[in-house]
Amino acid sequence: MTAERITFIGGGNMASSLIGGLIADGYDAQTLTVSEPDSVKREALAGRFGVRTCADNLAALVGAGTAVLCVKPQVARQVCRDIAGAVARETPLLISIMAGITEASIQAWIGHPVAVVRTMPNTPAMIQSGAIAMHASPQVDSEQHNRAETIMRACGLARWVADEALVDVATAVSGSGPAYFFLLMEAMEQAGIDLGLEPEDARLLTIQTALGAARMAIESDDPPERLRERVTSPGGTTEQALSVLDEGGFAPLVERAIGAARQRAVEISRILAEEP
């Protein structure tokens, strides 16, 4: 087992994104192996990144220090059971990006309490701009902890949560979060069009505003609340708009929406753990 060797089980969208990020960060492509059943995807990954590919999960794990589980949640159980022997032999750190699959499920399917880091990325991870929540099982040592963080940082911001249950909260906030911002963008764009802007102007002005606001929020030492107050002059246009949003119950509505998403994340996790 070599700590530097990373094997990806599943070579789809998220694996490609992580691999792209790792290579951009200076990882040697020859230390990365992808196991993927689809030969077209294997050839595409090898051609694009120069990584090693194979069709056999067990062969891919030989010598791996880290295995990143990048398959769909629906096949997680089968894949974990298939690789159990190789995991027992090679003892890699397992990093799961599979939505809704708990550390306990992975350990039960593998058959012993392996070191697992459970992560919850979001779609912008595909362009290395993700927000990724991470949780480590008690078996993860400090070197593995750092290794997992370095790998996941290749596709965005990585934040550890103290309790695995908080992964469901992160799923509701950042996992589903891009859709909330897209919805807001859609509504702003439509309002601009309805009030007379050319569709292309409405779209670009909205998107650039979202990007600019996010960049200000991330680069500023002030919280969003202060940034909002600073653009809200008394008696001005922003104040008018915000008072309409407030009357409509914007903040409690968002709170309810995120609560509902978290509840659904909990239910999906339970269903995936119980499925035969």
Ligand SMILES: NC(=O)c1ccc[n+]([C@@H]2O[C@H](COP(=O)([O-])OP(=O)(O)OC[C@H]3O[C@@H](n4cnc5c(N)ncnc54)[C@H](OP(=O)(O)O)[C@@H]3O)[C@@H](O)[C@H]2O)c1
């Ligand atoms: N996309 C996101 O934004 C996002 C966000 C958070 C979490 N995730 C999680 O990321 C994981 C991967 O998502 P994705 O969007 O990358 O899915 P994807 O593009 O479908 O990738 C999964 C890959 O796994 C391959 N595969 C299927 N069975 C396999 C097996 N037995 N052994 C090895 N590989 C196998 C699939 O090949 P075939 O296509 O040939 O079946 C496919 O190429 C999911 O668990 C998802 O919950 C994704």
